Amino acid sequence: GDSVTQMEGPVTLSEEAFLTINCTYTATGYPSLFWYVQYPGEGLQLLLKATKADDKGSNKGFEATYRKETTSFHLEKGSVQVSDSAVYFCALLTSGTYKYIFGTGTRLKVLA
């Protein structure tokens, strides 16, 4: 079945460091791919998405590119801030379904 695998956390970085959170997927068909972010005490919210191969999603300085050849959707940010501390979830949505498959989440902690 469809699945999402993301890197184990926690990830601890200093402010202004470069961030990569790896995400790979297994899916039949052509899924849409997402990154959601969960700040402490809140629900998840969409960070960015890509709906087809080679699309790049971007928002708030974060980017991820849909790579069909490597079945990956890695999240990157060039310079993290303390306010980016949160849990990040990679997810996929198979075409024709309404049910997301979420990864296990990666906790990011950014130190001042």
Place this chain on the structure above:
Amino acid sequence: DARVTQTPRHKVTEMGQEVTMRCQPILGHNTVFWYRQTMMQGLELLAYFRNRAPLDDSGMPKDRFSAEMPDATLATLKIQPSEPRDSAVYFCASGLAGQGGGNEQFFGPGTRLTVL
């Protein structure tokens, strides 16, 4: 600013008691999801609805959990009887299906349930 609302935000109860959690999806959305989040299991999908009809509740323990949508503005998740292992944060999310891919889900703030 439209958002999903959930009540109560926190609930502490004793084992064996009935618990009802409520969710108001964003007006106009036609899909509603219930998730459970724990440290051990992460985010689990319990059930989801489209146009108020249950499409999949395979993630839900059938003997004690039930989910309904009495109308388009209200979704409920009920646990009867509750057990300590049900302690978790329960999220409701809504979305608009049929947009041709890339369907965003909007999450509520969650109900933190503690069963003693």
